[in-house]
Amino acid sequence: MRITFLGTGTSQGIPIIGCQCEVCTSLDYRNKRLRSSIHIQTDNNESIIIDSGTDFRQQVLRERITQLDGLLFTHQHKDHTAGMDDIRGFYFLNGMKPIELFATAPVFDQLKQEFSYIFAKEKYPGVPSVNLNTLEKNKTFKVGKTDILPIEVYHYKLPVLGYRIKNFAYITDANRIEADQMDQLKGLDILVINALQKEKHISHFTLDEAKEVIKELKPKKAYITHIGHKMGLHADVQKDLPENVFLSEDGLVLEL
Template sequence: MQAEIVVLGSGTSMGVPTLGCGCAVCTSTDPRNRRSRPSIAVEWGDHRVVIDTGQDFREQALREKITHVDAVLYTHPHADHILGLDDLRPLSFRHHDSMPLYADDATAAVLRTVFSYTFAPDAKYPTRARVRLEPMNGQESAQIAGVRFQRIPLMHGRLAVGGYRFGNVAYLTDMNRIPEESLPLLEDLDVMILDALRWEPHPSHANVDEALGWVERVRPRQAWFTHIAHELDHAPTEAALPPHIRMAYDGLRIPITLQAETSAGERS
């Protein structure tokens, strides 16, 4: 079935423009250089799954006219990936049941602490988000509205994090290493979206050369770089890349094909 990836945000934890910076990218008039915190939505039929809700999620959702979310998948517990959770409140009120939020144990622990007024058993905040945490660890997967989402273990410096595969697409933000045991989960990809922070090395993010190396190893048919810092100007950077590797930008829509599975809602 036909689907789309919507790049809600393609920037770093500090966003682009970065506060206090007057560099050529931060002052650029190219709208592709305006990058909010990293997140995507996967849309098919009347369904939508979001991966990560950072500080910019409300503006991203308004920009893309998001009025319904079936579920949210979290990659790790850093601020630029979780702090927009509270903006799910009006969307969660539309659910007949609570909205599922999939997260590994470490991320779930942070969410329960930061949003204790939402998750505490004795929470009394009457308009708190109607959400529930669902565990997603290791290489576990879940079916959401008939589509299987597979967690991909990654390393973000010394922090174990997760990416996700759905159909022949993988989203691998905030990482600089793919463990050997995760590589079989990335075979035969049509689309790979991955971290490519800047040209210079970084202790917890892939730089452009490292990202190119991962693309060469995984060999997707098409790759898109995301989590892009203000060191990379969109147009000249993209011009230096091979034709099958492009720079993502906020609002980009990537057409994909998903395979519906028959046992919707089951865990594996």
């Protein structure tokens, strides 16, 4: 399995418009972060993307992704859904077969409002068709031949889905994971988990809080994502992390 970080930044990305801090003005490419998303190429050759955020088109073009077997959503916030308009390219590449979308019912309700033209009874020519696959926590589903387990975490009071495929798991936009869901995250080779910054935040793990989750779950390796500019410079933060914990970066590829 091959995992590519399409983006590792928070809702505004890095640099933030108009910000002159040392992170936003850094020339180190590792401090340039698009909105958080990953691409997974499975052992069965399925192509899966988790979240189509604001930078979706740019990310897909950069990584030369030409196949989409499943688009999974973690939750309904715009920095994770706003790029869905650009599934049109995959729709045409797929011979106008519907694109398979996977999310909870509340996420689909939001998508129907924001992309009403996709769900209209009478569509404008060229509008893509989609199949909605409604998910529930702890109920395994398939993309092609690949089994995926949805795991529920909390983004303040909002339920958000993380996903586990074999011994890999991806958790973003969380600041609380209940004990029964922590149990679903044990025995991992790689955990990707969000940490916005070092200071306390109402809806995201801090770096220390994410490290505590990692310490409890004991994955072989862990990667931090959904990073804000207040976290600090990539090189400085990485120096202080445990030997099995890494700051992710846009374009980073992991092989499992």
